[in-house]
Amino acid sequence: MIDFWDFMRRTETGQIIKEEEYDRKVGAAAAEVVEKYGISYTPDDPVPSDDGLADRVFEGAVELFERLGVFVIDTRKVVRFTRDEIMEVLSAAPQHVVYGSGNERVLVPARGVEDSRDPVVFFSAVGTPFPEEDFVKVCMSYAQEPLADTFSGPLITSYRGMPVTSGSPVEVEAGIWNVVKLREAAQFAGRPDIPIHNFMSVAERTDATIAAARPEFGVRDNDGLFTAAIAEMKVDFERLKRIAFLLHTPYVIGGLYGPLMGGYSGGPAATALILVAHFFLGLFAFRAQRHNAFPININQVCNTTREMLWLVSVTGQALAKNTHLVSASNAFMASGPCTEMITYELTAHSLASTVSGWHLNPSAVARNRYPSHATGMEARIHAEVGHVAARAGITRKDASKIVHALLEKYEKQIPNAPKGKSFRECYDIETVRPGDEYLRLWESTKKTLQGMGLDFRLLYDRS
């Protein structure tokens, strides 16, 4: 079986090619495979129930990965794999991962399509910039949530008055601060042992990440770290250095894949293939034990548009039906906290993901660009919908109807989505409790969703 060092050996073999040439090949090959496997986007059915389609997406992704391989930026070479090698790495991949220990131990199994087991929910502020003084409290707003199985934090761009510039000594210091403060937030949220699924969000460089990854700073065995592929289908030594380090540690290795719909791969069908192919990249290049997908609409910078929800659904189904990989769906919202729109976006994304076999990782908010615009409430909403959908046994067909109805409510607003309110406007900063306005808003949307078939009483009663 191909191990990490076999992969590294292959990064130095074969002909060098121009990166631009590889980029062009991605779109051309994806278009051919889409046509060969007859994969087409169905706007009227955003959560398709077509098992054949899911299988074709998987098979198409295998063929595409065989044809494209992985581009290594530093050597300008393409690492290639045979179909047998792909099947072997899939078969040897972990069927579950474990985060944390003791009472906070979380077993994350591979989920199936229309699985009635609760999705594991990884609560996160996904890279939203926050001022240093609010960092711990906003982290607490995630870690304190009862449905949070694990959590991770936002980031700071300024540390003690200095910008956290990547590659600088400040980045190393801020990276260590990041880790210390995450564990402090867990402690003051009353959950000192809650696992941290991604303990580094402030530092970009590997040296700063490695410097912070020490138990004395608060990182524990079975916490985790993500490593992101570079869109599309690329890796570089900076990221691979993290893996060389992580392979010697007790930390859960997460692969992070964010292909851009409308980018080099093309439209929704082609991007679906590329997303699944990224999972194979993650297995070979990152030795990923669990996987996170955040496909994004290149212009709207979210994944709650109609074609993105379709893409999320078919890729989840393709992976759940044909592999036992542990996979989570990252939510990227166009709108911001404490808006009616975000309650609809979060619901649509959570439903499409849950019934399609994903675990959940909520949520980037307000296109992930407005400082302090993220709170634990968005993750709560996403998690509650996911739990209810699984427990109620919502089918893909039911989900498609609900998602379609929700899209009718918000999709026209996406280009001008409201940025919503900041953490301090949404929460009582002293008590770290969501304010009445946000709670009332969610209660009101829940009543609407109840009428669509989502029974929120199931959160408290499974009988």
Next chain:
Amino acid sequence: MEVFDRIYEGIVNRDREVIVALSKEIIEKQIDPVQAIEQGFKRGMEKIGDMFADLEIFIPDMITAADIMNEGLAILRPVLKEKSGEMLTGKILLGTIQGDVHEIGKNIVKVLLEGSGFEVIDLGRDVDVLTFIDKYQELRPDIIGVSALMTTTMVNIPRVIENLKSLGIRDEVKVMVGGAPVLPEWAEEIGADGYGDSAREAVKVAKKLIAEKRGSR
């Protein structure tokens, strides 16, 4: 249909044969090549930018359109030599900031800028702050364009502007910034001259900055 409109259609439809034939026709019939570029090629690429903004087409289609345009321009080049000065919209140095390896957005901007007649010097990804400064001093472009995809790397962008100031050359060059996490108010705060919310917007801003620069001479 006027030949310029046919060129426009050829670019929009990404029809290589039509563009090659029309470019040859321009030469044979001694039609003004500058007008062909302005009213045919550039207008076509502008429409391509609009279509991409609405996701009617995707990056591979945009690259194909740019390739076809370049084939046409290669045919026109011999008759363009004398007029090449007036053809150039401006010269821009483009790169993704230090620490950031994501350059798809910057590459889209590059294609559309070239389609609008800019000479683009592409420094690539993860470009050291001081490389922007060195390359500016070496190549003297009209504009420096800096992008970031990550909030963690965006904080390096102001250092480009600060270093230009420290050398006393800030007023010589326009600086424009962009990328997913960059907000217009932040661009203003750091003293950038321009900000583009999208690739299409970036081209408009670049043209505006060139007009300002030339107007101030």
